[in-house]
Amino acid sequence: MAPLKSELLRVAGDLLEKEGVDALSLRRVAAAAGVSHMAPYRHFDKKDALLAAVAVTGFRDLVAAIDDAVSKEETGPLKSRAIGMAYVGFACERPALYRLMFGPRYADPEAFPELADAVNAAATRCFEAVTLLNPRQGRQDLEAAETLGIAIWSLAHGLATLLIDGRIDVDDEPGGQAGLAERVLDIIGRIADADVSGKTATEDRPA
Amino acid sequence: MAPLKSELLRVAGDLLEKEGVDALSLRRVAAAAGVSHMAPYRHFDKKDALLAAVAVTGFRDLVAAIDDAVSKEETGPLKSRAIGMAYVGFACERPALYRLMFGPRYADPEAFPELADAVNAAATRCFEAVTLLNPRQGRQDLEAAETLGIAIWSLAHGLATLLIDGRIDVDDEPGGQAGLAERVLDIIGRIADADVSGKTATEDRPA
DNA sequence: TGTACATCAGTGAACGCGCGTTCACTGATGTAC
DNA sequence: TGTACATCAGTGAACGCGCGTTCACTGATGTAC
Numbered sequence: 459m460a461p462l463k464s465e466l467l468r469v470a471g472d473l474l475e476k477e478g479v480d481a482l483s484l485r486r487v488a489a490a491a492g493v494s495h496m497a498p499y500r501h502f503d504k505k506d507a508l509l510a511a512v513a514v515t516g517f518r519d520l521v522a523a524i525d526d527a528v529s530k531e532e533t534g535p536l537k538s539r540a541i542g543m544a545y546v547g548f549a550c551e552r553p554a555l556y557r558l559m560f561g562p563r564y565a566d567p568e569a570f571p572e573l574a575d576a577v578n579a580a581a582t583r584c585f586e587a588v589t590l591l592n593p594r595q596g597r598q599d600l601e602a603a604e605t606l607g608i609a610i611w612s613l614a615h616g617l618a619t620l621l622i623d624g625r626i627d628v629d630d631e632p633g634g635q636a637g638l639a640e641r642v643l644d645i646i647g648r649i650a651d652a653d654v655s656g657k658t659a660t661e662d663r664p665a
Numbered sequence: 666m667a668p669l670k671s672e673l674l675r676v677a678g679d680l681l682e683k684e685g686v687d688a689l690s691l692r693r694v695a696a697a698a699g700v701s702h703m704a705p706y707r708h709f710d711k712k713d714a715l716l717a718a719v720a721v722t723g724f725r726d727l728v729a730a731i732d733d734a735v736s737k738e739e740t741g742p743l744k745s746r747a748i749g750m751a752y753v754g755f756a757c758e759r760p761a762l763y764r765l766m767f768g769p770r771y772a773d774p775e776a777f778p779e780l781a782d783a784v785n786a787a788a789t790r791c792f793e794a795v796t797l798l799n800p801r802q803g804r805q806d807l808e809a810a811e812t813l814g815i816a817i818w819s820l821a822h823g824l825a826t827l828l829i830d831g832r833i834d835v836d837d838e839p840g841g842q843a844g845l846a847e848r849v850l851d852i853i854g855r856i857a858d859a860d861v862s863g864k865t866a867t868e869d870r871p872a
Numbered sequence: 873t874g875t876a877c878a879t880c881a882g883t884g885a886a887c888g889c890g891c892g893t894t895c896a897c898t899g900a901t902g903t904a905c
Numbered sequence: 906t907g908t909a910c911a912t913c914a915g916t917g918a919a920c921g922c923g924c925g926t927t928c929a930c931t932g933a934t935g936t937a938c
Contacts, residue, residue, distance in 0.1 A: 483890075497915050499915095505892065557769070562764070562831065566831075608824070609824075609852045616824070617819040619767075624772040625767065642819060645813075645816045649855055690924060701882060703883065880935095883930075883931075889924085889925095893919105895918090896918095898914105901912085902913095903909100905910105
């Protein structure tokens with residue numbers, strides 16, 4: 459990759475985190491890279507292309523963070539938990555980037571194929587949390603496994619966004635943000651246990 | 666409330682949903698309300714004040730939707746599930762508004778006190794889902810109940826945002842969006858069951 | 873009842889701003905013969 | 906080895922745009938006496 463191109467991506471990532479998406483203009487990125495405001499057009503068709511490329515690097519970093527966390531644990535359940543913590547940790551460390559990655563702007567796979575690929579790689583890693591968690595999964599049908607995967611993703615994604623958007627007061631939490639994340643994510647284990655043990659859903663329980 | 670003021674809020678809500686936050690300018694709102702671009706300043710200090718007021722109406726509508734859904738169910742668990750479905754349903758019906766309400770822009774309670782009140786009212790409703798779900802909650806300590814509340818909120822919020830940002834392919838889901846939401850939210854029941862039955866967390870299970 | 877004044881909602885011209893993008897260009901590097 | 910040409914990264918002036926906000930204003934409505 460051309461040196462200016464990767465420098466622009468780096469600088470754009472910095473600016474994004476420091477000032478927010480709304481403050482990120484092509485001209486500012488160019489200026490921060492010490493280059494004329496037209497230079498970026500040598501490497502990116504338009505502003506959206508640069509932003510999408512930033513999102514791509516974000517998804518790759520997320521995958522790397524997850525892989526790294528997984529490799530440090532031994533058992534399936536511990537690996538699964540590590541995925542969740544790495545996921546939420548990534549969002550908290552780079553909130554503006556995380557919002558960009560999962561926001562509505564670059565959700566169209568047609569518009570940015572390379573971005574769609576990066577998303578898929580990340581999604582695959584996340585869904586591994588399910589199988590890692592529960593090797594007895596063979597007993598469940600596919601649909602239930604998929605639902606469980608979406609639920610786990612929702613839990614992690616919801617916690618991450620509530621945290622980075624300041625909706626949860628983390629000062630009162632023992633262990634702070636990380637402590638809360640651990641406790642919330644540990645619930646995933648309970649979900650899976652309940653699932654395997656064949657517990658019935660809410661409305662079928664005795665009142 | 667002055668007629669133009671409520672008309673501006675209505676029109677701003679429409680524009681928000683139709684064109685997205687980025688396309689929502691004071692001038693366009695004024696034009697859509699059939700009024701000069703300066704007229705809104707009679708009712709709102711600045712653009713942010715209008716946006717915040719739109720968010721306030723959003724939180725009130727959300728509370729109303731939840732109250733309505735709760736009143737239609739009899740048992741605690743069914744009420745709890747109805748809260749979740751109403752919450753996710755609200756987000757899916759008015760995605761741009763939901764993003765505005767829970768996005769980072771208006772998260773500062775100091776800047777918009779009226780907005781902070783509306784948020785609190787909504788949060789209270791949501792956390793009722795926990796107590797409604799599980800009347801035996803007395804056995805748990807407060808911290809566990811709070812963690813459970815945050816987990817439920819995270820699950821609903823995460824599912825809602827993943828859905829409205831197009832991250833989940835809902836075409837393959839039996840029952841579509843609503844069917845998936847039901848299945849995912851039913852997991853809340855399992856969480857609470859597991860919690861009450863005293864199941865241990867992931868890392869303590871036998872490998 | 874009439875007059876004088878204050879209040880208030882809405883108007884419309886004007887401002888300065890940063891933006892994305894176009895265009896024609898410069899100057900360095902690589903390549904064909 | 907030298908010449909002619911093509912490619913390519915970066916430049917800088919210029920464009921038109923919509924924006925939020927300022928200002929001085931108009932004209933209607935309410936109020937005090």
